Amino acid sequence: MRRLSWLVILAVAPFLVGGCAAMAVAPMAAIAYKGATKAQDASRPITDSEEYYIGRAVAARVLTKYKLDSNPKLTEYVNEVGDTVARKSARPNPFRGYHFAVLDTGEINAFACPGGIIFITRGLIQTCKSEDQLAAVLAHEVAHVANKDGINSISKARWTEVWTAMGKEAVTVYGGSVAAGLVTLFEGSIDDVFKTIVVNGYSRQAEETADAAAVTTLNRAGYDSTALVAVLTTMEAKGKGATSGIFKTHPATADRLAKVKALACETPTAAKGEAIRTERFKKMVG
Ligand SMILES: [Zn+2]
Structure with a gap:
């Protein structure tokens, strides 16, 4: 429930959901001050805390499009499975940890926001046939967070604009028009990430790298490493002719499937106890 509560706050507070800019003001202002005390550097890498705040704003935007599922037991279960694979991933400890949330829609989709907030739809959970398949989907999304694929979708020109603005002394006087301008700059970055994870998808290379990481993670966590093949095969069959949603952002092409296989x-994997996990999954998902 603790995990769910922050997302509920995110979902029910209209000033947060209605405007990512409003939510972004406080942390961004703090970041702006920090940035302004440093030498101007238009190309420094993003810090983990900055990544987290951008990811949180992206998550708020996702929640303007989708509602959270209201079943706390399902959310807890998804978090247990998600944490199990995240702990065995290449990035087990992002700034504020991983948070998994279920979206109340039959659409088949999943979104990895920068910094560790991961959404999975009820439709995709129901497409999985076992806990191992759910773990496979979550391990793939965790890999996108670990590889910083969301953050890397922000254009270089956008970063240069942001860091340059942060380097200006005037930015420290936030609350005025300069701060508003700064938030606007970050809005652009948030737009870039949102468009990538919800509309356009990552590059094929990023998908294949995430698949490979997911297979390794499943192995380490004691799940069946062929579970990703199974869930991608189902998605390939369901997605024939579909041109939107996860079928566009994560196309399960024959080529991709062959590589994962x-x-x-x-x-x-010498996965043990799969029958028990599948029974638990069916009990939870129905
Ligand atoms: Zn992906």
Whole structure:
């Protein structure tokens, strides 16, 4: 429930959901001050806390499009499975940890916001046939966070604008028009990430890297490493002819499937207790 509560706050507070800019003011202002005390550097890497705040604003934007699922038991279960794979991922400890939330829609989709907030739709959970398949989807999304694919979708020109604005002394006087301008600059970055994770999708290379990481993570966590092959096969069949949603952002092409299959076969898991996990999954998901 603790995990759910912050998302509920995010969802029910209209000033947060209605305007990411409003939510972004306080942390961004703090970041702006920090940035302004440093030498001007238009190309420094983003810090983990900045990534988190941008990711939170992206998550708020996702929640303007989708509602949170109201079943706390399902959310808790998804968090347990998600945490299990996240702990075995290449990035087990982002700034504020991982948070998994279920979106109340039959649409088949999942979104990894920068910094560790991961959304999965009820439709995608129901597409999975076992806990191992759910773990496979979550491990893939965790890999996008670990690889910083969301943050990397922000254009270089956008970063240069942001860091340059932060380097200006006037930015420290926030609350006025300069701060508003700064938030506007970050709005652009948030737009870039939102468009990538919800509308356009990552590059094929980023998808394949996330798949490979997911197979490794499943293995380490004791899940069946072929579970990603199984869930992608279902998605490929369901997605025939579909041009939107996850079928566009995460196309399960024959080529992608063949690569995941080869990887999973290279590293077979001696997964034990799958029957018990599947029973638990069915009880929870129905
Ligand atoms: Zn992906």
